[in-house]
Amino acid sequence: MTNSKKYILSIDQGTTSSRGVLFDSEYQIAAIGQKEFTQFFPNSGWVEHDPEEIWLSTLESCNIAIKEAEIEPNQIISIGITNQRETTVVWDKDTGKPIYNAIVWQDRRTSDQCKGLREQGHETIVTKKTGLLLDPYFCATKIAWILDNVEGAREKANSDKLAFGTIDSFLLWRLSDKRVHSTDATNASRTLLYNIHEGCWDEDLLKLFNIPKSILPIVCDSAANFGRAHKSFFGSEIPISSLIGDQPSALVGQACFEPGMVKSTYGTGCFVLINTGDKPVQSKNKLLTTIAFQINNKPCYALEGSIFVAGAAIQWLRDDLKFIESAEESEQLAIQADPNQDVYLVPAFVGLGAPYWDPDCRGALYGLTRSTGPAEITKAALESVCYQTSDLLTAISKDLSENELTTIRVDGGMAASNWTMQMLSDLLNLPVDRPKNLETTALGAAYLAGMQVGFYPPIEEFAKSWKSESQFNSKMPKAERQKKLSGWKDAVGRTLTNK
Numbered sequence: 001m002t003n004s005k006k007y008i009l010s011i012d013q014g015t016t017s018s019r020g021v022l023f024d025s026e027y028q029i030a031a032i033g034q035k036e037f038t039q040f041f042p043n044s045g046w047v048e049h050d051p052e053e054i055w056l057s058t059l060e061s062c063n064i065a066i067k068e069a070e071i072e073p074n075q076i077i078s079i080g081i082t083n084q085r086e087t088t089v090v091w092d093k094d095t096g097k098p099i100y101n102a103i104v105w106q107d108r109r110t111s112d113q114c115k116g117l118r119e120q121g122h123e124t125i126v127t128k129k130t131g132l133l134l135d136p137y138f139c140a141t142k143i144a145w146i147l148d149n150v151e152g153a154r155e156k157a158n159s160d161k162l163a164f165g166t167i168d169s170f171l172l173w174r175l176s177d178k179r180v181h182s183t184d185a186t187n188a189s190r191t192l193l194y195n196i197h198e199g200c201w202d203e204d205l206l207k208l209f210n211i212p213k214s215i216l217p218i219v220c221d222s223a224a225n226f227g228r229a230h231k232s233f234f235g236s237e238i239p240i241s242s243l244i245g246d247q248p249s250a251l252v253g254q255a256c257f258e259p260g261m262v263k264s265t266y267g268t269g270c271f272v273l274i275n276t277g278d279k280p281v282q283s284k285n286k287l288l289t290t291i292a293f294q295i296n297n298k299p300c301y302a303l304e305g306s307i308f309v310a311g312a313a314i315q316w317l318r319d320d321l322k323f324i325e326s327a328e329e330s331e332q333l334a335i336q337a338d339p340n341q342d343v344y345l346v347p348a349f350v351g352l353g354a355p356y357w358d359p360d361c362r363g364a365l366y367g368l369t370r371s372t373g374p375a376e377i378t379k380a381a382l383e384s385v386c387y388q389t390s391d392l393l394t395a396i397s398k399d400l401s402e403n404e405l406t407t408i409r410v411d412g413g414m415a416a417s418n419w420t421m422q423m424l425s426d427l428l429n430l431p432v433d434r435p436k437n438l439e440t441t442a443l444g445a446a447y448l449a450g451m452q453v454g455f456y457p458p459i460e461e462f463a464k465s466w467k468s469e470s471q472f473n474s475k476m477p478k479a480e481r482q483k484k485l486s487g488w489k490d491a492v493g494r495t496l497t498n499k
Contacts, residue, residue: 033064131289253440
């Protein structure tokens, strides 16, 4: 029998792989295609991707999903794109070719520039306008670095011959056959150039970072008409109806539409977002104020804590230390660890994010003994993600003292580990809810794209579809929790350079 169902194609372009995910009318996954791509580390603290490889991996993963689902391209009624945020691409408007590799969100090469701007007293106004900190994590100093270090780039930019975009914008440009140069408010809000209160590119910030406005994309809602994918890519011309950064997309996919709802995504990094509604909350504890999503020209805001290394620590165990052959083995190895050894890994491979924001510190292991082995170090790596999440939740609780946190919704690859989620609940002393559908990042973009074209219902109905697969509740005695958290704070204190 011929399959006549309709689908939404979600492009989930992440830090280590690109994926194409097909969702049906009931939000169920019909097929997934995935393609990893190369990570480049040209210098200490530098991280780059080849934008052309990202583009090709995106096309390949989508076509794998279409083939696996055994459907015709015209059964796809809309495309949603969710992407690794802050990763910066600058390309030639005429050729469409990048003038330099994509500088990844993890990259720290502009630490000195950010430090200099802070010392000049600029961080207060930057934070007031953008909700962000002066940190190389964000796009502005990456853009400036490319313009100042690629021969002829500054002149081309000033002559309106170059375009900047985060990955969503670059993919949209390519998919639309160079017809659409746009982004959405969630991605724009991560550039250090976008005024999240006024909803526009900020002239003062453009001047501060010396970036011409002509290279910037048009900023739209997270659900909007972004043009169409050219028929040569998937065999049919398909509307593109959503762009949204990966962490806001996971918040949508987790149906965290009400103020106070929290989600934590465990991918390459870990990102905790709490919905704060239609008013931005200025953090006093080094969290970020950001746009969670924007629909009908109305932004919804969030407080965010960003951890740079989560799943990346497990990749390190697998690829560099060779302790495991697959990420799934980490849980079993952790279970085998000596419970009497208190080993702490501070995974500051590219510095520490929230709430410390120390770009210059580097990773460290504490508590090693002669009998410490792969099992204990693996356990410490998994625990480090839970400790860092605890730091973020503590900061969030201080910023929102009138709203006590009651639960946290988790997703991402590491959320599949029962051991890790139990440890998370133990250290947070909070229930941890894991949904039936862990593909919440891809689902968020798919939902917005489907809603935009009338395939999916309004937000209230979508929220009713969210279902928990497992809830983890704290079992750890208070004294043990306090002892472990105290050991973690001591380890971090020893590692920080900005003491």
